[in-house]
Amino acid sequence: MSNFDQRELRNVLGTFLTGVTVVTTVDGEGRQYGVTANSFSSVSMDPPLVLWSQSTRSTSFPAFKDSERFVVNILASHQIDISNRFAKTSDEKFAGVAISHGLADVPIIKGCAAWLECKKLEMFPGGDHVVYIGQVEKFERTARKPLAFGAGKYMVAYAHDLGQVSLELANANVAHIDSVKVACAALPEIALELEHTVSLAVWANKGPTIIRWEPSENPVSTNLRTGVVLTTTQSATGLMFAAFLPSGLADAILDSELQEGLTERARFETALAETRGRGLARALSKPSPMHQIDINAFSAPVFDASGAIAFVLTVSGRSDDIDPEWDSPVPAALRAAAMQLSNQLGCKHPAN
Structure with a gap:
């Protein structure tokens, strides 16, 4: 095991700017779950595959592990409060949040820049995280500007x-x-x-x-x-x-x-x-x-x-x-x- 300074490694990784997503799902009893994630990426266009990763210590990990579907909600620039809300442990994450329901009743957060409804295909262990592979079955994009994150700060992305x-x-x-x-x-x-x-x-x-x-x-x-x-x-x-x-x-x-x-x-x-x-x-x-x-x-x-x-x-x-x-x-x-x-x-x- 490498003796990295984890804080410095985090700072280095933070130089890579990302978007901000909230991934949502629903369990067999209809309970809704959501977690903020910036570990999201495209995998393939044919078939259309995406991935994201989640800590195995997350309280919602059992729900995502057992669910067959998830939605990747790509947050818009005005949704910092949504990102912060779903980054914390709480049983009331969806309280007061405007949502609609997608395939299999998985919640979709309203006001996002875009969202992708996915069927989970694979799970792979990765250290203290699990990587999920999902196939995109439905998606939507709006004209809203996406929220960005880097170096520990929220940002707004503009064209170069x-x-x-x-x-x-x-x-x-x-x-x-x-x-x-x-x-x-x-x-x-x-x-x-x-x-x-x-x-x-x-x-x-x-x-x-x-x-x-x-x-x-x-x-x-x-x-x-x-x-x-x-x-x-x-x-x-x-x-x-x-x-x-x-x-x-x-x-x-x-x-x-x-x-x-x-x-x-x-x-x-x-x-x-x-x-x-x-x-x-x-x-x-x-x-x-x-x-x-x-x-x-x-x-x-x-x-x-x-x-x-x-x-x-x-x-x-x-x-x-x-x-x-x-x-x-x-x-x-x-x-x-x-x-x-x-x-x-x-x-x-x-x-x-």
């Missing part, structure tokens, strides 16, 4: 990219909403790669607006709020939008800031030309009202399938933590991350 169907949608608003989901889902990995706090911004009615922060292990500040509107002429995020937005879209805000004297027009025009030339913007060693410290920030553009700028991705950190040079590792990694995200959104060639 928009896919051809989304790219061809006539409704640009729907496509943009999907783009926001894809971009926000990418931020944790980007922050981990850069080892600094990153933010995602859109161009809104009042200018560059942060819609998502992803702090690093040592965040630039504990005061990270979404909805913050940045200056267009002074922030790296604003400069990037000013450089790549369609002509005229930012003129009113730019004119207002320049008239207020937030920066000199000549200095702004120089920074704008540099941003366009490098494909990166930066703001160095400026005290930030938001963070109350001197920070360095670099920004890179994220383009959508039409080649238009959709977001600005910004990395920020204390001025002594981020090298201010253009060719330093952090801006190079930021540029690569923004290009990858643009590819996920379907961009082939950014618009000029």
